[in-house]
Amino acid sequence: MSDVTMTPTSPSNGASNRTSPLQWVRVNLFSSVSNTIQTIVFTAITLGLLRALLGQAFSEEADWTSVSTNLRLLMIYNYPADQIIRIWVSAAVVLLAAGLSLGAWKVEPGYTVGRLGRHLVGLGLFSLVTRLLLPVHAPDTVRTWLIIIGVVSLVAGVVVQRGDPDGDRVMGFGTVLSGVALTFLAVLWLVPFGQYGLVDGVLVAESGTTVASSTKVPWTVLLIIVVASHRVGIILGRALGRSLRAALAAFWVVGPAFVIFVILRDPAFDWAHVWSTDIPIAAMFGLGGAAVLYFVAAPGKTEVARAVGAMLFAFALFNWVAAFFGWYPMLQKVRISFLIFAIVVLLVPAFAGDRSTRRRVAGGWVAAMVVFHWLLTAINTESTLVITAPPFLGGFVLTVGIAYYVMLASFPLGVLLSLARTSKLPIFRVMSTGYIEVIRGVPLITVLFFFSIMLPLFLPKGMGISDLAAVFAGYTVFSAAYMAENVRGGLQSVRRGQYEAADALGLTTVQRTSLIVLPQALRVSIPNLVGQAIAVFKETSLIAIVGGFDLLRIANSTIPNQPDFLGQKRPGLLFISLVYFVFAYSMSKSSQRLEARLKDAQAR
C-alpha cells in the first residue's frame, strides 16, 4: 500500500494527465494505511448522517403532502387567488430582466461537457446510495424513481463524458440554461404533486386539479421567457453595448420596486390628487433641479455650486427640524427631495464636464425624480387588494423582496459609513464608529423589535410607518453596519500610493474616492459582501417574530396548524432549508465566478 504513494501519479505532460477513476480512488482515498482508515471512518459518518436525514424525511409521521399542498402558501402566502396573474406577470418581468442581463453581460459559466458528465455520474451514484439507505416507511414511488434517476444519470454521465475526453468542450450559458429549464419542465409536467390548494386562506379540495397542473403552463411560459431573453440579451448586447447594460442596471435598482408596489400591490391612485399635487411637485423638482444642475455642472462653476448646495442643504436641514417640531406643514417627500437635491448639487462639481456630460447629469436627475416621486406616491396610496390577513407580501415573495431591498439599500449606506469611518474629519469618524459599534453590539431581533414597535412613537406627528416598512428600515440599518465593516476591510487594502497618485493628478477628494479608491476597495470586498448578502437572505426568517409571514413562519406555524396537517413541521422545515440552501449556494458560487472574472480582466 505505502509503495503507491511513492510512484509518481500525475505526470506533467497533458496527454497522460487523466487518470482512470480506479486510479483516482487509489491515489486519493486509499494511498496509505492512515488514508484508508480516514476514508472508511468519514464515509461511515457521512452515510450515517445521510441515513439519519432520510429517516427524518421519510419517517412514518412525515407527511410530504403538507408541503406539496401548501406550495402556493409557501410561495405567495395569502395573495388573492383571483389576482394570481399579478404574481406571474411579476415573475415574468423579473425573469425577463434576468435573462437579458445574463446575455448582456455575457455571463459564461465555464461549464464543460466533461464536468456535466462527472456531475451526472455523481448524481447517479448519490441516488443509488440514497435508495439503499431509505428507511422502510419510504413510499414505493420514491424507491422506483431513485433507481430510475440513478441508472439513467449514471449511463448518461458515462456517455456524456466519452463525448469530451479532454474536458475542454465548454457549454454556452444558453445551453446550460435550456438544460436546466427542460429538466424543471419535465418534472413539472410528469410529476402530479399537490392534490389541492389554498384559496384565500381556506384549504379547499379542487378535484381533478393539482398544484402542478395549475402552474404548468405559466412556468413553461416563464422558462421560455428566460431562455429567449438570454438569447435576445446577447444579440442586443452586441448592438447596444453599454447603454443596454446601463438600462438593465437601472432596472435592477427600481424594477423590483415597480414589481412590488405597482404590479403586486395594485395601488388605487387618487388621480385628482395625483394631478393637482404629486405631478406638479415632481415636475418642479425634476425640471427646476435639472436647470440648476445643468448650470452648475459647467466647468468653472464650482464655487457657485458649493454656495448654492450649502444654502439648499441648510434649508433642507431646517425643514427636517421644522417637521420634528411641527412648525409648518410640508409633504414629507418634498423634504426628502430638498435634501437629496442639496447633496447632489454639492457633489456635482466633481463630475462637471462638457455639454454632453451636463445633459447626462440633467437628464439623469429628471429620470431619478420621476421614478422617486412615482414610487413614493405608489407606496403612499392604498392598495386595491382585498387581503384577509394584513400583509400583502408573504412567503417566498416576502423573503426575496425584503432580502433584495435590504441588500440594495444597506450597500450604499454601508459604503458611506465606511468612508466616514476612515475619514480624516473626526466628527464623521466618531459618528460612524459609534453607529457601527452600537448596531453590531445589538442583536438583529432587538433592532427589528425597536423599529416595529418603538419607532412609530419617535416619529413626528401624523407620520406613520407600515409594518413592512419598519422591518425594512430596521433590517437595513442593521445590515449597513456590517456592510460598512466589510467595505472598510477593502478600503484598508488600497495602497497609499493610489491616494498619492490621484492627489498628484489633481483629482478632488470626491473624484479620488469614487473613481480610484472605491472601485478597488469594493473588488477586494466582494467575498465578504456576498457573505453579508447571504446572511441577509437567510436572516429574513427573523421577520416572522415581528409579524411577517415569511417561509419560516409558514413552515413552522401556519402549516402545522392546518386541520389536515396538524403538527406537520418536519417536511416543511426540510423543504425551506432546501430553498434557502439553493439560493445561498448559488449566490456564493456566482460571487466566486465574479471574483475570478475580475481578477482575469486585470492581470491576464
Next chain:
Amino acid sequence: MSIADQALTEDLASRDDMIVCTGVSKWFDDFQALKGVDVTVKDREVMVVLGPSGSGKSTLIRCINRLEVHQEGSIFVDGIELTNDTRNIERIRSEVGMVFQQFNLFPHLSVIDNVTLAPVWVRKKSKVEAEQKAIELLERVGIPEQAQKYPGQLSGGQQQRVAIARSLAMEPKIMLFDEPTSALDPEMIAEVLDVMKDLARGGMTMMVVTHEMGFAREVADRLVFMESGEVVEVGTPEHFFTNPREDRTKLFLSQIL
C-alpha cells in the same frame, strides 16, 4: 567657475522662477526631515537632486505638490504659494506632474483609461479629445500598442512609461520624478531614462530625484546635493563631477561613482 558655467548661470538668472523654496522645514514627529531648505528651479530647467537615502530629497519634492505638508518656510510654484487653501493645492497639482518610484498606476483601469482619467475629470476635456491626446502620448513614450491592456499585464519599464504619459496628459508645466528607475530591473532603466531625456530636450521644467549619475551628467542643468535634510551644494554637472567644493559631496560621489 568655467566660462560655460557662467553662461548657464546668467541664462538661468534671466528666466522665470518656477519653484521657489525658502527655508522649508519639515518634521515627522521628532525627526526633522528638512532643515531650512532653499532651492529655486527656473523655467525649462532640469534639476537633479542627489543625496544618500534619508537625506530628505524625496520629502522635498513631495512637499512641492503637497503630498507632504511643510511646517516652516514657504514654497511658491509658478507664483502660487502652497498654503492650506484647497483651491491653490488643486491648481498646483494639476500643473505639476509627478512620477513615483512604485509607478502607482490605477490597476483597475486600462492603460488608456489611466491616461485619460485626469484630463476628463479634472481638465473637463471630452472623452474623444482626451483619448486622441492619450494615444499621442503613448506613442511618444513608445507603447501605443498597450493601450487596451491593464497595468498588471505590463513590465515595470512599460508601467513607468505609462505613468509618465499619465502625468503628461495633464499638460503640466513642471514634472517631478521621485526615483523613477529605482524599482526597475536594470534592463528596463534605459527605456525610462530615454523618455525622460526626450522630455528634457523638449524644454520641460523637471525636478528629478535619482541615483542615475549618467543621466544627471548628461541631462541636468544643475544638481543639488542634499544630506540630512540640508542642501549641501548646488552647481552644474561639470562643477559637481570635476571639482566639488564640499567634502561631504566628494565623499558621496566617491562612494557612488
